[in-house]
Amino acid sequence: xxxxxxxxxxxxxxxxxxxxxxxxxxxxxxxxxxxxxxxxxxxxxxxxxxxxxxxxxxxxxxxxxxxxxxxxxxxxxxxxxxxxxxxxxxxxxxxxxxxxxxxxxxxxxxxxxxxxxxxxxxxxxxxxxxxxxxxxxxxxxxxxxxxxxxxxxxxxxxxxxxxxxxxxxxxxxxxxxxxxxxxxxxxxxxxxxxxxxxxxxxxxxxxxxxxxxxxxxxxxxxxxxxxxxxxxxxxxxxxxxxxxxxxxxxxxxxxxxxxxxxxxxxxxxxxxxxxxxxxxxxxxxxxxxxxxxxxxxxxxxxxxxxxxxxxxxxxxxxxxxxxxxxxxxxxxxxxxxxxxxxxxxxxxxxxxxxxxxxxxxxxxxxxxxxxxxxxxxxxxxxxxxxxxxxxxxxxxxxxxxxxxxxxxxxxxxxxxxxxxxxxxxxxxx
Numbered sequence: 001x002x003x004x005x006x007x008x009x010x011x012x013x014x015x016x017x018x019x020x021x022x023x024x025x026x027x028x029x030x031x032x033x034x035x036x037x038x039x040x041x042x043x044x045x046x047x048x049x050x051x052x053x054x055x056x057x058x059x060x061x062x063x064x065x066x067x068x069x070x071x072x073x074x075x076x077x078x079x080x081x082x083x084x085x086x087x088x089x090x091x092x093x094x095x096x097x098x099x100x101x102x103x104x105x106x107x108x109x110x111x112x113x114x115x116x117x118x119x120x121x122x123x124x125x126x127x128x129x130x131x132x133x134x135x136x137x138x139x140x141x142x143x144x145x146x147x148x149x150x151x152x153x154x155x156x157x158x159x160x161x162x163x164x165x166x167x168x169x170x171x172x173x174x175x176x177x178x179x180x181x182x183x184x185x186x187x188x189x190x191x192x193x194x195x196x197x198x199x200x201x202x203x204x205x206x207x208x209x210x211x212x213x214x215x216x217x218x219x220x221x222x223x224x225x226x227x228x229x230x231x232x233x234x235x236x237x238x239x240x241x242x243x244x245x246x247x248x249x250x251x252x253x254x255x256x257x258x259x260x261x262x263x264x265x266x267x268x269x270x271x272x273x274x275x276x277x278x279x280x281x282x283x284x285x286x287x288x289x290x291x292x293x294x295x296x297x298x299x300x301x302x303x304x305x306x307x308x309x310x311x312x313x314x315x316x317x318x319x320x321x322x323x324x325x326x327x328x329x330x331x332x333x334x335x336x337x338x339x340x341x342x343x344x345x346x347x348x349x350x351x352x353x354x355x356x357x358x359x360x361x362x363x364x365x366x367x368x369x370x371x372x373x374x375x376x377x378x379x380x381x382x383x384x385x386x387x388x389x390x391x392x393x394x395x396x397x398x399x400x401x402x403x404x405x406x407x408x409x410x411x412x413x414x415x416x417x418x419x420x421x422x423x424x425x426x427x428x429x
Contacts, residue, residue, distance in 0.1 A: 001025070001041045003417060008046040008378070010368060015347045022051060024374045027416035032370055044419075046378055049411060053354040053368040054086025054375030058361060059151075059230060059254060059302035060327065062088075062119070064110065065103075066095025071307040071395050076327070077116040079305070079394035081421035083328040084377035084410030087118040087365050091151040092129075099124040099135045104143055116420045117413070118365075118375075122176065125150045125164050131157065134164055141171045146361060149176035151230060152277075154212050156182055161216060165225035174226040174252075174361065179212035179237070180278070189317050191279040195264040201317055204279050210236035217244035217251050228360065229253040231304050233278035235288035242297040252360045254302040255289050257330045261337050262286070262400065272313045273400040276306070277322035290343065293352065300357040301349075303330050307396025325396035329387055331379065333401060335408035346381075378412035385409055 005022040010032065012018055021036035022029060057080065063071040073090075080088045092098035098107060104123060111119045123145040127133045129152065137148060148168060155161045155177065168175045185208050190196050192203025213229055217240060220227035232238060232253050244251045258276065263286040267274045274280060292298040306323025313320050331353070338344045358366030365375055387404045389397040413421040 002038065003042040003044070004036055004038070004040040005051060005376070005378075006043055006045045007048055008051045009048060010051050011347060011350065013347070015345050017050070022376070024417040027374055029368070029370055029372050029374050032368075044412070046412070049378050049380050051368065052350055052377045052379060053366050054377050054413065054415065055084045055331065055353045056087045056357040056363065056366055057085050057303050057305070057327065058089045058300065058357045060088045060090055060305040061093070061307065061323070062090045063094065063307065065107070069309050070312075072114070073110055073119065074114040074116070075393060075395050076305070076307070077114070077119060079325070079327045079392060080117045081413045082393045082410070084331050084379065084413055085117060085327060086375035086377065086413060086415045087120065087363065089120045089122060091149065092122045092124045093152040097124050097128050098122070099127045101136075101139060101143065104140060104145065108144070117415050120146050122147055122149050122151070124148065125155060125175065126160065129153055131155055131160060134160070134167070137164065137167045137173070138171055141173050145173070147174040147176050147228070149178065149230070151176070151178045154178055154180035154182065158215060158219070162219050162223070165219050165223040165227065169223050169225040174228050176228045176230060177212070177216060178230050179209050179216070181208050181212050184208045184211070188279070189275060190267065191264045191281045193264050193282050195267045199267070199270050201270065206234040206236055206281065206285070209234050209278055210240055213237050214240045217241070217249050220251055221247070221249045224250065226250045226252070231256050231259065231278055231302070232289065232292070232298055233259050233281050233285060235285045238288045238292040238297055242292065242295070245297060252299045253297065254300050255293060255298045256302060256304045257326055257333055258324060258400070259286065259289055260301070261333060266400070270317045271400070272317055272320040273324060273398055275317055275320055275322055276304070276324050294344065299360050301330070301334070301352045302357070303327055305394070307394050308398050309395070310397055313398045324398050324400060325392065325394050326399075328392050328394060329399065329401050331410060332385070332387070332406035332408045333404065335381070336406040340407060374414055374417035376412070376414040377410055380409050380411050381407065383407065383409035383411070
């Protein structure tokens with residue numbers, strides 16, 4: 001089946017726009033040029049809107065199996081498509097944990113049945129995320145697991161992290177780390193700083209994150225393993241990663257939209273929509289994160305989409321679970337508050353959401369060129385909307401960005417040439 005996207009624009013390496021049409025056939029992009037006249041089964045007039053490579057999110061939570069009241073593979077991937085994401089990487093802290101052949105096989109089957117976009121699942125580093133016994137890294141990698149993580153908990157012992165890095169290096173898979181030293185968390189629920197004092201809440205010190213990163217980059221150097229740091233949040237962490245990269249250590253890192261756009265001073269009341277792990281840090285941390293993105297210390301942006309049921313988030317700051325949703329708001333928020341304010345270019349933002357995560361994990365996606373897989377996101381940069389959590393495709397409503405005014409709306413998402421989301425109010429086939 002042939003499809004043509006007519007009257008669109010693409011972004012050139014110079015950050016300028018070029019008018020073109022796009023011919024899609026056999027799940028791939030066959031032609032990108034102005035005025036394609038070939039016959040096609042489907043023609044979609046994009047009316048001058050911008051076509052981009054499909055976004056890639058290397059850190060999300062789909063909750064299934066075991067947490068279907070929070071999210072499912074179906075609802076989570078619908079949310080991804082709504083937000084312009086064509087590839088998402090799902091964390092293994094489910095119930096049961098993805099730590100063995102049987103649970104991984106069952107998940108692959110469910111993904112094939114229900115997923116609206118491409119889902120690449122992680123498996124856990126340790127059995128049941130307990131940090132006591134390693135999973136069968138070699139066997140799970142053979143099954144197609146692309147990386148391993150105990151996301152949600154840090155690997156507490158050096159010997160465990162050292163051993164898993166050696167084994168991961170032998171099979172060529174990355175180790176992805178939620179960095180948190182439990183001995184210095186002190187039961188905190190927000191960053192240890194101004195807000196923890198003013199709201200009389202226990203705080204999480206920055207050192208709880210950065211001290212594990214410092215340990216792990218040295219282990220990465222010793223083993224040669226690819227080590228990827230999840231959701232960097234502190235200026236000290238940025239400094240450690242920057243120094244490690246300068247030393248030639250194979251370390252990469254991600255940052256979330258909420259850590260780029262918010263800091264602890266935005267928490268004016270004890271709202272659980274501001275409770276996430278790692279927490280919103282200080283203003284200087286926030287500034288360091290953007291600086292780290294701009295100088296290449298941090299490689300990409302990932303949402304850490306973490307949906308929870310409404311009732312779970314109404315139990316107060318001390319008892320509510322950590323996490324916010326992010327798949328459906330990421331691009332618009334970042335475009336509005338980073339690109340339109342001239343802090344970054346549109347090309348930089350798109351690269352952090354597409355080609356850079358693909359390069360970090362050696363994925364064959366994230367490009368918009370002839371011959372590449374037809375993963376495509378179309379955005380209307382002029383579209384002005386108000387974020388309304390009640391319109392989310394995700395089951396999660398836990399966001400601090402409700403009612404924010406934003407520009408830049410994804411209006412069409414295609415995975416391997418298949419339309420998985422279209423805004424019928426903005427586009428007509």
